[in-house]
Amino acid sequence: MHHHRSTSKGAKPSSGSSKRAASKGRVETGKSGGREGVKNKSRGNSDALSRHDRLNTLKMQRETKREEILYKKRLGAEYDGERPLPPKVVVLIAFHTSADTLSLKRQMLSVCGQSAESVAALPPHTPATMTLPNWAQGPAGCGRPRVLLLDPPRDLMAVLDAAKCADTVLCVLGPHASLEEPSFDALGYKLLTALKSQGLPIVFGAVHGSDEAMASGKKHLQAQKFVTRYFSTELGAETKLYQAQSDEELKVLLRGLASSTPKDLSWRAERGYMLAQEAEYSSADGVLSLRGYARGPGFNCQSLVHLTGHGDFVVESVSTLPDPCPAGASGGSSASTSAPMEGGGERSVDRLQGRPEPDQLRLQPYDPTMEEQTWPTIEEELAAQGARAARRTGVRAALISAPGKESTEASSAGDSMEVVDGEGAGAEDGEASDDDGTPSVAAPSIAETDGEAWDVSSNMTMDVPSSEAVAAEKRRREVLMKRTDEEFEFPDEIDTPLEVPAKARFQKYRGLKSFRTSNWDPYEELPLEYSRIWEFEAFTSTAKYSRQQYAERCAELEGDGVSALYCCIRLRGVQPSVLESQMRGSPFVLSGLFDCEQKVSVIHAHVSRLKDYTEPIKSKQELIMHAGFRRFSAKATFSEIPRKSSAISRKFKFSRYLQQGAQTCASFYAPVVFPPCRLLMSVATSGEPGALAAPELVAGGSVVSVDPKQLIIKRIILTGYPFRTQKAKGVIRFMFFNPSDIRWFKPVELTTKKGLRGHISEPLGTHGYMKCRFSAYIQQDDTVCMHLYKRVYPKWFPPAWGGLASAGPEDA
Template identity: 30%
Template structure:
């Protein structure tokens, strides 16, 4: 049928639609709008406000964001060291113990004619340079106590490392001695502030060799600080260049420190109470970090945690340096005025309670009635009594056969049980012979041959033969544990089920359930635990941002109350600096801390679990005996008997709570000195971390069949075979199986496996129990008067 005029053709439902040609070009906006047919994506709706802006408005918006960020950075930069703010705190540290930094401080003090220099009673040199509009505070901590050097670096904005050409004239490597290497490695581990490296005494080198000498020193510095350029400090012009660089360079943030308020004591005064053994410590200095509230707690390294009574705002002497032409009478009037910024509120003040006091009558019932006694007598006659190990729960006891009448209550103490492990016989608390040596140098150094007496008549007097035997046994045990991990010889003269009555078998170490609240020790009643640690941390940090109190940059006086007179007199003998670190809420309370540690190259001997170690966790330093475990994923973590060299492990111990991140430094006392044996960071504050100790019993095949074998030397009596029959067996070559039946009365047993064993294979039975740390926390006080570590 022919189409009529002005009539259009309409295709039917079976019209053929060919595939479009792939020309390789992107679709146009028109083609996309035709394909979408007016539909708008959800992402486009969310960006509706942004799309409403035209091109110029978007350009202006990005420009404003960029300018705001730049202004924020500039304000932070001007606030540090400006004439109206706190000075830049610079720690001057020589990298050679024999080098005296006094000459370098004198050159820096003569940086210009207009420079204003002032000294404080605590050894701080204040330099105000009007041409830079900057203020600097320089301090050189004592080199005889390296822990004081680390404490000073915790609060320093910049560290000025000094090298002397005098000590490197013969050999460049001697410019940085063991003292400098220890300071560098420790400061890197705890968080190094912004570094500057300066070379002094360059004029002692011949003029023709100075450039080559500087290049060699630069290569030496690049081993530790590859991004730092070496500067020279011999003249006043050099001092100006160094101070200009310190004032203009970008400051490196130290997160754990910058989140908290901190203060270096420039003026310290102790006022004893009229009655009693306590007193008030007044610490004056520039506050940095975050705002300080009078109701929060402060930590003083070497003294502990304290409360504050009030915070004052005394006259800032740096203002006098700025306005030296003012009338002296008006300056005296200003210096006599002290403004009280805040007094403590006992209702809002943080408590010093660090431990929970458990109630021994908690969860106890009321006094029973006569009916209860009669009911108990009837149940006693009907109920079958089953003897179980001390501390076992009901579902653990269900594993014991009902007809087992020989199962006795475990009266063996933890120490006696550990003595049953042959390679754990070396006592964990023994005193090493190194501590009896008469070496009087008390910095943490690696043990060298010169540290030990070389005279034959005195060498034997310094040696403790019993300690030598114990150290040898410890080394052998660590070697055996590395070669045969967790393998224990079954006792021949006693029953294995009595020896391993606290252990249990698991079908799978990874997937088998283990209740973290089961059989907790009594020390767990003394600690605190968060319902949700991450949520509490976010809430605390958010509250700290909006906290009221003394602001960073202010010159304040903090009144620390209830400091013992005896403790203060002991601390004064150390001549250590007084440093205040503000604490977050809950950080004075005890809990279980887990830290990740990595061994250093300073100490090659294995470290045993529950050995006495010294930890520096963030701003806090203490002594404890940690328990080591593997750093793995999952809910259960295998206990490590030894912290082997060149390895990583997790140390668990009781300590006050601290919110991560926090750097960890681990020291061990060797030969009377402190050696940095491991570094790491705070992992978590979780008492529910399951540390599982494994005991592996081994046996050897006597007769091998196609799918079974007769195994001996795993047990030595028939009762043990029947007792451990439900446990799973494995072999070192990957076979799995189980005990089928006991053969005879001497511990032989028939076992079935998933394949034929080889004659050189070894049959293993894995047993597990949970391990808890010991309550050995001790706060550390450093005493330089007698060069010892005291608690």
């Protein structure tokens, strides 16, 4: 297309002359003496630079706004900027006996303007809130930062509970260190391992303590180098370590705390939680009132809440209170001297009065009509049922007459006998006896003796052991260590009993063509326990919907809820034993529950054993579980995680012990936990006679799924040895001891340790010899194996959700 240029003679010369003049002025000095050309040139560059600066300024503003929103989101505040950020929770943890967290906390309060009288009167392990001065400012647009300082006792449970709500963990070390005396003592290393397994927020280090022993500056510098080396080795070279002896050093530390951005912890990101700064209990109506800063979405009366270590409760009311440490205050104020609970500007946000309570149903109702409808007509079946009823009656009588440890052991033995059902005279596999028939001592259970069903407390006591009990415990550990070594060297190999026919002893087992690809119906012959638990049709979708519903409930409350506000949460139906069992000096930790998280199902977690713990950990042994904000006792069943998954059925091979150096799947009955969620496993050690049971961490991992259909398959291997061989034929002995057993197991395929496959042809004689044919020449020194499989289930343990240890599936 042809385009005609303008033919206007007046506009063309002026336009051209102006362009030429502009070009001449920028390139040449011209008639104006050169200054005009320089001036025009600089003006053109100035315009270009100013545009570039404007773009950079807008980009920086966007990044600043984005950081501000993320900062508020991580602290649980609103995005509109109208609501101040809650105080940043800073937990001071002493990793050595020479570290003084109380002195450091008081000195930090004093530097920030607290009066000497209030600082000296502050008791240990008490939360203290303060507003940082002007010289310690946080990110732009977030106002004057506030911090909540907490120094929990040097106890594993107390430290883990405090770290659940922490935005920053301040590792306090002593000023002394050497090759012989590390900066972390034995308990400090255990606390650090537990915190890493649970998930650490932002971490800082502080060196604080008495340095009177340092006689010279040279020794002080040498000790300082050792402290820095130990700290960087355990927590990384990028983690900041501050000296916190003088006031100037403390100011640098406080500036670092104020400018740090909280880190997202996925397991607590979308649920409301609160570190209670004060608690008040009304014994008349059983109401526990907790107040503190709500974090995350907040709380509402339509959702249940969980009190760490004590169970699930119903929220009676949610109300806001005047902030004891306002964001605009010039100085800090201690939370221990705040206003009393009643009155003083309390505003109700949500009340349960007049509305139905949230669903608290844990188990499905027991329906005996859903059991298999077969009328026993054989005398043996009637006799077996009568014996089972007599054993159950005897166990219950023992519970009533002698409550405590003895009755608990009796109940464990009774439960193990009830599920035998044709397994022979032993007990359940992996619980009260092994396949070799040798009994083992069950771990002591935690059961309430007042007739009420409540969740487990974190404080467990052990009786003073006698000399006989100590000797028996020593023998038990020696047997367990020997079995652990045998299990590692000869996995799944057992001996056929002589006094019981093999077809009766192993009647629940079957042979499989391939363990990985053979089909196994997950709904085949389910136990009675599976009629009481819950199964999810779409677990991932249910978890997503429950999180969204919880956030919507909190946001629909008056004033957009209580997120990031100082509030009071009142719980109904709280027993007096909750306050009595709470560890002294450890604050209550409250967290919201999503829908369905109170229901019981089968939880699966992938865990790894810690290298520091050397005692055997047996499958179905009682352990203390730390799943997110929950803490309860359970009996986990361990299994090997399959490397390759099959489209037909994915099977997990049962493990008798939690072995070192491999990731293992732990399955147990417990209230539902939505992933992602960290899981820690600990055991209660006896320690010194008469002392409190000190829990020790043994494994750590994370919850991966909630699925009752997951197949846990136990494998046993029966072994025999060639007596006479001829090419691919052979006579095998010592696998069975009577011809009827050989005929019963004839369809099962045989394998050898040298890779051959074979099958049983016929029995030979009356002493268990059998003729076999193999896929190749069989050698005299080979070992013939028969692999048998059966499905196992987790151990039924009602204390995991607040029930009695003696309650069976039909009674829970």
